[in-house]
Amino acid sequence: MTFRKIPLTFLILIAGTTCAYARRAPKYEQTRKLTPEQTAVVQRAIAREKVLIRNIQLRTPIVETYIQDTRPDASLYEVPIDDHFMLSRIDFSKGFFDQSYTPRSEAAKRGFFKGSLGAITDLTKALKLDTHFTYNPLGFTEMMFIDPSGFDTRHYDFSYVRQEFLGSVKTWVFDVHPKADVKGPGRFFGRIWIEDQGDNIVRFNGTYTNSSSEDTSHYYFHFDSWRMEVQPGVWLPVAVYVQESQRMEGGSSVGLKAQTYFWGYSLKLPTQQSENVNVMVENAVDQSNNSPDVGPLEASRLWVEQAEDNVIDRLVQAGLVAPLTPGGYEQKVLDQIVTNLVVPNNLAFSEPVKCRVLLTETVEATTVGYTILLSKGLLDTLPNEESIASVIAMELAHIALGHHIDTRYAFNDNLLFPDDAVFQRIDLGHSDADNTSAAKRAMQYLQNSMYKDELPTAGLYYEQLMQRATALKALNTPLLGDSLLQADGVPWMDALEHMAPPINWSNLNQIPALPLGSWLKIDPWDDTVHMLDATRYAPMNASEKMPFEVTPIYYRLQPYEAANAAPATPATVQPANGAAAAAGQAPAAAAQN
Numbered sequence: 065m066t067f068r069k070i071p072l073t074f075l076i077l078i079a080g081t082t083c084a085y086a087r088r089a090p091k092y093e094q095t096r097k098l099t100p101e102q103t104a105v106v107q108r109a110i111a112r113e114k115v116l117i118r119n120i121q122l123r124t125p126i127v128e129t130y131i132q133d134t135r136p137d138a139s140l141y142e143v144p145i146d147d148h149f150m151l152s153r154i155d156f157s158k159g160f161f162d163q164s165y166t167p168r169s170e171a172a173k174r175g176f177f178k179g180s181l182g183a184i185t186d187l188t189k190a191l192k193l194d195t196h197f198t199y200n201p202l203g204f205t206e207m208m209f210i211d212p213s214g215f216d217t218r219h220y221d222f223s224y225v226r227q228e229f230l231g232s233v234k235t236w237v238f239d240v241h242p243k244a245d246v247k248g249p250g251r252f253f254g255r256i257w258i259e260d261q262g263d264n265i266v267r268f269n270g271t272y273t274n275s276s277s278e279d280t281s282h283y284y285f286h287f288d289s290w291r292m293e294v295q296p297g298v299w300l301p302v303a304v305y306v307q308e309s310q311r312m313e314g315g316s317s318v319g320l321k322a323q324t325y326f327w328g329y330s331l332k333l334p335t336q337q338s339e340n341v342n343v344m345v346e347n348a349v350d351q352s353n354n355s356p357d358v359g360p361l362e363a364s365r366l367w368v369e370q371a372e373d374n375v376i377d378r379l380v381q382a383g384l385v386a387p388l389t390p391g392g393y394e395q396k397v398l399d400q401i402v403t404n405l406v407v408p409n410n411l412a413f414s415e416p417v418k419c420r421v422l423l424t425e426t427v428e429a430t431t432v433g434y435t436i437l438l439s440k441g442l443l444d445t446l447p448n449e450e451s452i453a454s455v456i457a458m459e460l461a462h463i464a465l466g467h468h469i470d471t472r473y474a475f476n477d478n479l480l481f482p483d484d485a486v487f488q489r490i491d492l493g494h495s496d497a498d499n500t501s502a503a504k505r506a507m508q509y510l511q512n513s514m515y516k517d518e519l520p521t522a523g524l525y526y527e528q529l530m531q532r533a534t535a536l537k538a539l540n541t542p543l544l545g546d547s548l549l550q551a552d553g554v555p556w557m558d559a560l561e562h563m564a565p566p567i568n569w570s571n572l573n574q575i576p577a578l579p580l581g582s583w584l585k586i587d588p589w590d591d592t593v594h595m596l597d598a599t600r601y602a603p604m605n606a607s608e609k610m611p612f613e614v615t616p617i618y619y620r621l622q623p624y625e626a627a628n629a630a631p632a633t634p635a636t637v638q639p640a641n642g643a644a645a646a647a648g649q650a651p652a653a654a655a656q657n
């Protein structure tokens with residue numbers, strides 16, 4: 065074989081031509097011309113996007129973002145190595161970016177919001193939950209919008225892709241990118257789904273980008289943003305999933321997964337930040353047939369109950385505790401498990417013990433008088449009825465041992481403060497001594513109950529929680545109540561953890577804990593919680609177990625009337641490849657037996 069000598073000047077010419085072509089090469093693919101019908105759909109969607117923005121400006125929703133940094137793992141694909149939690153409430157009437165008032169160059173410095181410090185109330189700042197992270201909560205909130213300052217055909221090109229169903233909602237799918245001559249950062253680049261009844265954009269998937277050739281991947285994450293018809297004809301953002309497989313952090317490559325949820329769209333801020341609005345007392349009980357006089361012990365108990373009612377009502381008004389739905393999840397599942405523990409242990413409480421759901425992803429539990437508060441993140445990750453019962457047993461022990469709420473809350477003026485002060489002004493945590501004694505009593509309750517033969521299975525949850533405690537510090541940092549772990553990472557219910565067999569990732573029948581979002585969903589309008597009506601599959605490999613992990617978000621969208629026609633029925637477990645699914649059975653089914 066012979067080799068030719070190529071003159072150096074020729075090589076330089078080739079290299080120069082290649083570089084020049086790269087500089088002139090378009091950043092985006094050439095768009096396909098739309099048909100008149102497709103053009104009309106896009107124009108109507110642009111108009112509906114402006115309506116959505118006006119609707120949002122009337123709202124003050126809760127915005128919760130939970131982030132997990134990840135690294136690759138040979139057996140589990142990837143595992144969390146750190147986490148971060150942010151909870152905010154946004155008054156969009158104060159802080160929404162408006163093109164007519166603020167130039168885009170100024171908006172780029174602060175995102176889509178102006179006056180954001182006044183518009184976004186950081187509910188977690190007082191707890192110092194995230195002193196070590198550099199994520200901007202505003203950036204995750206902005207992913208609920210495509211581009212509120214310039215989403216139109218003057219700034220963007222659209223290419224038709226196909227028609228597609230998202231659940232029962234038929235949609236038009238378009239690819240979108242900024243026009244080549246549009247300048248400025250933060251423009252959307254991705255795909256949108258437009259429902260065919262009202263031409264609302266119900267999903268958009270992609271990232272933000274710069275119109276220049278500059279690499280902006282370190283500024284913007286890829287995200288998948290979803291909307292839902294929360295009232296007839298009213299579509300609003302409900303969730304955003306963020307994922308980056310690789311990014312540089314401190315010289316090493318790590319991944320990221322995050323979920324942002326929006327709820328409390330019907331919440332209203334007080335007229336003044338220094339005062340509260342009146343709160344309707346729910347489920348009032350007529351006690352006129354009771355004895356005419358009240359003795360000292362009964363008076364003391366009623367005083368605790370008054371403090372309990374005041375605190376629960378205040379937390380519901382702040383959008384942090386779910387309102388009760390008659391015959392809903394709390395009563396069908398959680399209250400039934402309370403009965404399964406109270407009856408065999410002959411616990412004679414003067415008032416019925418009730419359960420309520422704290423709406424955050426943090427893993428925590430506590431008591432408020434005769435009410436047990438369990439967080440959504442805790443309930444979502446508990447894999448079976450016996451593990452739920454183990455948590456409830458400890459809270460019942462707190463009630464029986466007299467570890468009640470601070471009765472200063474019986475004076476309602478102690479609860480007249482703005483929502484951003486909730487975590488500063490309401491403390492529902494128990495002391496270490498109280499938790500230690502309650503854990504011992506809880507074990508007695510469990511040993512006397514129908515769950516006594518399943519305690520090793522319940523103990524697996526605490527073992528898994530302890531194993532991931534170092535990586536998931538934010539998840540295990542309580543907002544209002546108690547962590548399931550002591551300061552050293554050992555569970556309060558360590559006796560239960562000692563009963564559990566070793567965690568075996570290769571044993572697909574062993575499910576110590578579930579991913580976040582496994583059981584419950586929040587109604588973004590009225591904050592009620594409901595069981596997911598989802599088919600449940602057994603894992604096919606160790607990487608599908610995903611205990612306490614953030615996972616992608618996917619909605620099977622329905623029109624408002626169809627979605628609210630009838631309550632969801634708890635789902636059953638589907639075996640993988642025909643094998644029996646021994647884990648993950650819906651607690652609702654067992655609790656009703």
